[in-house]
Amino acid sequence: MMNWQKLLSPERLGTRHSSVGAFGRSDFHKDYDRIIFSSAFRRLQRKTQVHPLPENDNVHTRLTHSLEVSCVARSMGLMVGHQLAEKGHLPDGIEPDHMAAIVQAAALAHDIGNPPFGHAGEYAVRQWFLDADPKYLAPLSEAERADLTTFEGNAQGFRLLTHKRSGLYDGGMRLTYATLASFVKYPWSAIGSPYPEKMKFGAFQREMDLLTEVADATGLIRTGAQSFCRHPLVYLVEAADDVCYALIDIEDGVELELVDFSVFENLLLPCIPDDIPAEYHRETNIRRKMTFLRGKIITGLLDALTDAFVLREEQLLNGAVDGDLLSCADGPFNEMIATAKQFSEKQIILNRRKVQIEVGAFACLETLLDTFCKSALEIHQAKDDDELSYRTGRVRELIGNDSMPVGAPLYNLYLTILDYISGMTDDFAARLARDIGGGQH
Template identity: 30%
Template sequence: MRSGGERWRAAYACDPGASRGRQHGAGASPTRSEFQRDRDRIIHSTAFRRLKHKTQVFVFHEGDHFRTRLTHTIEVSQIARALARSLGLDEDLAEALALSHDLGHTPFGHTGEDALDALMAAHGGFDHNAQALRIVTRLERRYAEHDGLNLTWETLEGLVKHNGPLVDEAGRPRERYAAYGVPGAILDFDAEFGLDLSTHASAEAQAAAIADDIAYDAHDIDDGLRAGLFGLDDLKAIPFLAEVLAEVDDRYPGLETPRRIHELVRRVITRLVEDVIRESEARLAEAAPGSAEAVRQAGRTLVTFSPAMADADRAIKGYLYPNMYRHPKVKAVRADADRVVRDLFARFTAEPDAMPEEWRAGLSGGGSAGADEGRIARRVADYIAGMTDSYALREHRRLFASTPDLKLG
């Protein structure tokens, strides 16, 4: 394991100088690598700024110390860079992928996504990874010469495939897409600018994906404790957390609760990160990939938890699901948020003129009734998905007589 201050590039790292390029040609920068340019374009995008007021688990106004999509994204970025540095990967690509991984999320967290997916069932559904791709390739309209951010192939590939291949070698959907198929937005873009959907993504994308898991585990424990949904002693039901808590209590007996929480969370992050580095070094040494392409063709994930830590990760998520995400207080807020999204979708699809001009432009005429219905539904889904929590609630108040408060009871 290399020291945190040592920078190097392994043979299996993505090389910005050997990028497969961009969909729309662009001249090289004299001061930034191609992946640095991607990172900067993401940071300056409208969708990135909106993450500040999008829910992680709690609604945006519940408290100043709870995570939003933006604070979560920053934490993922920090962890992804730490992993990339230790493993000899391109830190800028890992950071760009971490910064962009949540761009496609709706307001109100997974509640918003679940609602839009159900409402769009007749029109291809809604998937936040596919939505992120739509945002960076179509919906961001900032440049004079093209729609989207015109990111490199490596960033787009990692955005779509960071959790693994989407199809098998025969083109059949796999994993999360096996039941309903790969979203049309991904397939359509792949036909224009092939992303090799049957292979794994780069090691940088894998680092960003596992960084997301690490950040989720740590900050959801932190936020759940601060919200009073469970207590520190309740977490002792998870052997991994019980061990870490015992270490904290042995070293700092009688420590006040806020400091005890922080000492737990920082140790959880450290142990998870160090485990990924050790396991990934071993897997990379065994596979001995001589290039970034060899990582994609390895047939398995190379940057990940050890089996023992993967069990601990599942145990943490297994505890948080019923005790946090499905806590009665959180479920009540989720039900109200679901109503807001469904009300907005119904009104905008029935009355597209209720949307701002830039969103309703070009929707009238030009196709069959069924095609128009699908086109309107997708435009409405794009509009709602891009909303912040606060904007969605303002739109609901503008259009309806009563709007739920969305606060934990």
């Protein structure tokens, strides 16, 4: 069984320093600060959430979505922390506020590794490597090929948070083990996944040693050669994400006039147990009505999810919870969220304008990967700089000569390329592909 003493470890990856205190700015609070001040997080403001970046500033980007998820997660972490403290289950020196800070930081970073153009970007990367000439994958091991052909933004996020390129020292941002373990939604590799059909994993082969270090430091139960059970706080981060994107996708759809407000209202009203005030019925402003409904629903969800977590504490510590926390929550919320997701997938995600943008995303990333991966193969096969073509030399300068040394393993070069592409905003990726492709996109 896992225990909270190790699960809430304040030690940092890359250093054993820790300074948790009951008052003031703990290392867990510093984790949040390090993430929010990072350039990778800042670039989320120009990355697609669900709807392509619109002219309407009320619609969510990856950045606003991440901030909202972190707020919901923080509230759940605080509520769970207080209930565990009342039961005497929190370790000495750990306060409910510390648990809230851990979950808040992990939730803030949950989309930080996503490439441009939302999930379409992930699919485009996977498809390029699946369709690539065999020479591009021949030097790689089976496990390395799996990392690329099932490319995952979650694994890219773990790499970003822990890679030296994100800081001066080993350990990248040097976040606490507790925050990193709470961030890793899928604590296994591509070939170690217990659910290979879902193509979800949390670490590339290059970072498996780091994932193992995080798992050992927090006491995660090993379930396979390259897999571990989830950290209990992952369930809070996941629930916060599910709540936000299920509701906000439809709210954004109303904002963009893709969905009638009655859809949002009819979905949420039956889940509100309180009497609806007369002011609501007299209100004519749809945005104010959506704000009221969203607030009521999130309040109810926070209570239900907190109760579900505390009730299943022992199962969570044994790594024995199947499914997500929402499916364990009492009340009508699980069905409501499931209905919202289904509606979004059928009526919003397949919106014609969004489909057009995603088709363009494939063309854009194909252009970038064609150019960069061709150069990577040349760099891998070369013995010195003089053997490189002029074009490949320019690609190295663009991405970073130090990051693409001549003769480097091809797998490492591909990961460097994916670091560069995943760090792009939608605008920059489109502009660079247009420049590289001679203005064809």
